[in-house]
Amino acid sequence: MNVRQVFIGIVVCIFLTGCASLGSYNPATGRNEFIMIPTSEEIQMGQSVHQGLEKKYTLSTNSKYVERVNRIGQRVAMVSDRQDYVYKFFVIEGDQIxxxxxxxxxxxxxxxLLDKMPSDDQIAFVIAHEIGHCAARHVIKKYQAALSYDLIGNIIFNQIDDGGRGYDLARLGSGALMSLVFSAYSRQDELEADQLGLKYGHLAGYDTNGAVEALEILEAESEGGGGPLILRSHPYLKDRIVKVKEAIPAVEHRYNSVVGHISQ
Known part of the structure; x- marks a missing residue:
């Protein structure tokens, strides 16, 4: 292994450990995080994945669904810790919760999912949870880790390409990107997205009890054993319900003074 490969190995270690001392501050997580993927490339990735989703699924044009999701989503997006891109909301036709x-x-x-959750407070939490994943950059961290492991493999097998960048997100391909979208988050990421979702939903003026109700609906559906569920990518429901219930008083106490102003 030559000096260049050793240097790249060090860079990979930084990728995998998220070296805080070199990272930038993320207000959503309250941590310094080492993210090498710029927002511009992140947006391009989202566009690529969206094109793939349009081919694979049917996006609903039913105003009953689309207007509801967009109305709630835009309201919640206004209070996200991350405002460096435009949030967009889509409805997929399908029985999956x-x-x-x-x-x-x-x-x-x-x-x-929309059919199972009649309350806007419940849907607000689900959407806020997903926005929490965005703000905490959980999706990008999965992509970054995938690239890092790919690079490690090439170092091990002495396949480093000396010409050009070579290790950008295009290397994964749109199919691989979609697979990563549907891959499970870690328990820590799910719990963090729940806390952010609780915060964003409350700041947007929605009832925090909707968060508990939404998770309890998912738990009840999972115990019933019917159909594909959010459990495939959102596990740890019992633990999440407990944590959300515990967090509600603190969230309401901390943000009550600004809720009325923000949600107007």
């Missing part, structure tokens, strides 16, 4: 986000601020909600 699911929602997900992609790079660049795109949030997708299935009609199956």
């Amino acid at each position: 699911n929602a997900f986000t992609t790079p660049g601020g795109n949030v997708y909600v299935y009609t199956g």
Whole structure:
């Protein structure tokens, strides 16, 4: 292994550890984070994934669904800690009780989930949870880790390309990007997105009890064993319900003074 490969190995270690001393501050997480993927590239990734989703799924044009999701979503997006791109909201036709986000601020909600949650407070939490993943950059961190492991493999097998950049996100391909979108988050990421979702929903003027209700609906559906569920990418429901219930008093106490102003 030559000096150049050793240097690249050090860079990879920084990728994998998220070296705080070299990172920039993320107001959503309250941490310094080492993210090498710029916002401009993140938005391009989201556009690429959206094109793939349009080919694979049917995006609803039913105003009953689309207007509801967009109205709630835009209201919640206004209070996100991350305002460096435009949030967009889409509805997918399907029975799945699911929602997900992609790079660049795109949030997708299935009609199956909307049918199961009649309260806007419940939907607000689901959308706020997904926006929480965006603000905390959980999706991008998964992509960055995938690139890092890919680079490690090439170092090990002495396949480093000396010409050009070579290790950008295009290397993964749109299919791989979509696979990462649907891959499970860690327990820590899910809990963090819940806390951010609780905060954003409350700041937007929605009832925090909607968060508990939404998670309890998902838990009840999972126990019933019917159909594909949000559990595929959003596990740890029992633990999440407990944590959200515990967090509600502190969130309401901390942000009550600004809720009325923001939600108007």
